[in-house]
Amino acid sequence: MEGQASLDVQKIREDFPIFSRAPRGKPLVYLDSAATSQKPRQVIEAVKRFYEEYNSNVHRGIYSISIEATEAYEEARRRIARFINARSHREIVFVRGTTEALNLVAYAWALRKLKKDDKILLTEMEHHSNIVPWQLIAREKGLKLEYIPIRGDGTLDTSGLDSYHDFRIFSFVYSSNVLGTINDVKQLVRFAHSRGALAVIDAAQAVPHMKIDVQELDCDFLAFSGHKMLGPTGIGVLYAKRELLEEMEPFMGGGEMIREVHLHESRWNDVPWKFEAGTPNIAGAIGLKAAVDYLEGIGMDNVRMHEISLTRYATELLMEIPGMRIYGPLNPEKRSGLLAFTLGDIHAHDLATFLDEEGICVRAGHHCAMPIHTRLGVPATTRASFYVYNTHEDIERLAEALKKAAQVFKIV
Ligand code: PLP
Numbered sequence: 001m002e003g004q005a006s007l008d009v010q011k012i013r014e015d016f017p018i019f020s021r022a023p024r025g026k027p028l029v030y031l032d033s034a035a036t037s038q039k040p041r042q043v044i045e046a047v048k049r050f051y052e053e054y055n056s057n058v059h060r061g062i063y064s065i066s067i068e069a070t071e072a073y074e075e076a077r078r079r080i081a082r083f084i085n086a087r088s089h090r091e092i093v094f095v096r097g098t099t100e101a102l103n104l105v106a107y108a109w110a111l112r113k114l115k116k117d118d119k120i121l122l123t124e125m126e127h128h129s130n131i132v133p134w135q136l137i138a139r140e141k142g143l144k145l146e147y148i149p150i151r152g153d154g155t156l157d158t159s160g161l162d163s164y165h166d167f168r169i170f171s172f173v174y175s176s177n178v179l180g181t182i183n184d185v186k187q188l189v190r191f192a193h194s195r196g197a198l199a200v201i202d203a204a205q206a207v208p209h210m211k212i213d214v215q216e217l218d219c220d221f222l223a224f225s226g227h228k229m230l231g232p233t234g235i236g237v238l239y240a241k242r243e244l245l246e247e248m249e250p251f252m253g254g255g256e257m258i259r260e261v262h263l264h265e266s267r268w269n270d271v272p273w274k275f276e277a278g279t280p281n282i283a284g285a286i287g288l289k290a291a292v293d294y295l296e297g298i299g300m301d302n303v304r305m306h307e308i309s310l311t312r313y314a315t316e317l318l319m320e321i322p323g324m325r326i327y328g329p330l331n332p333e334k335r336s337g338l339l340a341f342t343l344g345d346i347h348a349h350d351l352a353t354f355l356d357e358e359g360i361c362v363r364a365g366h367h368c369a370m371p372i373h374t375r376l377g378v379p380a381t382t383r384a385s386f387y388v389y390n391t392h393e394d395i396e397r398l399a400e401a402l403k404k405a406a407q408v409f410k411i412v
Pocket residue numbers: 034035096097098099100127129130173175176177202204205225368
């Protein structure tokens with residue numbers, strides 16, 4: 001894919017109120033969208049309109065504004081289903097985010113379906129939210145975890161795939177939040193299915209940045225978070241094939257997820273509602289729909305091309321800085337729009353603090369992916385991540401500030 005985007009970034013930036021701020025007396029350069037994205041006025045307005053005009057609970061009221069809220073909430077579900085090309089809105093479960101979605105699969109599917117010594121396959125490039133839930137249930141049930149290693153260049157080492165057998169579920173990241181690596185997820189799904197296992201995709205860093213078609217991928221589950229794709233915090237999605245949702249027992253019990261409750265037994269609501277116990281994040285779902293509308297207004301191919309262009313430029317400029325080491329594949333077409341790096345022996349936190357003084361927001365630390373850092377042999381990295389509102393000038397400001405840091409910290 002060529003890195004030339006037809007995207008009017010200046011116009012986009014006007015939609016984001018936060019860019020009128022200058023917390024350090026300098027125009028804000030926000031390079032931490034992989035942690036959470038900024039929100040356009042359209043999303044903020046949709047949430048505000050809900051609270052100001054039809055705030056009420058969903059699925060239970062029989063008065064007009066509650067019907068309006070229910071329609072908006074369910075319309076959001078249909079909109080998101082179309083966005084990822086699910087067969088139906090019945091395959092979309094609203095959750096808090098990727099973490100909750102993956103926990104739902106671990107607890108509601110794996111914990112109940114697997115038996116002692118069954119294997120779960122993961123990769124070494126997972127975020128903690130795709131490791132720890134599996135460890136929790138493995139400990140409880142006596143399951144075994146296996147990991148596909150990563151190569152030195154930050155790509156997944158699929159050369160030994162043939163040696164993995166007898167696992168029941170394979171859960172893997174679409175695009176790494178540290179290395180940027182975009183995995184060949186279609187191949188990984190096919191591999192899981194060829195072994196009779198289910199394929200779970202952590203798409204937290206993919207759905208916000210590229211066109212995703214769950215039918216084409218043929219994955220069984222796919223998880224993502226609204227707040228990383230211009231939407232509100234506290235709302236996310238678990239996509240699941242409907243037959244799996246039908247055969248799964250609920251994750252949480254409570255109001256709304258039931259059809260009938262008696263003192264000693266209950267019957268569940270239809271899918272996906274049987275997985276949405278209690279009052280959901282109504283405003284969040286409505287805001288997420290507005291975010292999806294916004295992203296599709298830009299066009300997901302344009303989003304991706306813009307990020308390739310920014311990543312290419314950032315890689316070129318950063319590589320000129322003495323002591324710079326970027327982790328993951330250097331080809332911007334093979335990675336998502338983020339760069340994790342070290343600069344000489346400057347600690348990532350010192351570097352991020354230095355950049356903050358220049359008005360530049362980056363993430364520093366292990367980015368909830370300690371095993372990747374152990375594999376890379378570094379305790380922490382600094383990460384710059386890009387989105388639709390970032391400009392080439394932002395990248396220049398980052399590169400200038402890093403050059404300055406290299407001088408101040410005396411990196412040769
Ligand atoms: N998976 C990946 C690859 C991520 O980057 C993140 C968040 O950074 C998560 C999962 C967890 O997402 P959330 O904190 O929104 O649940």
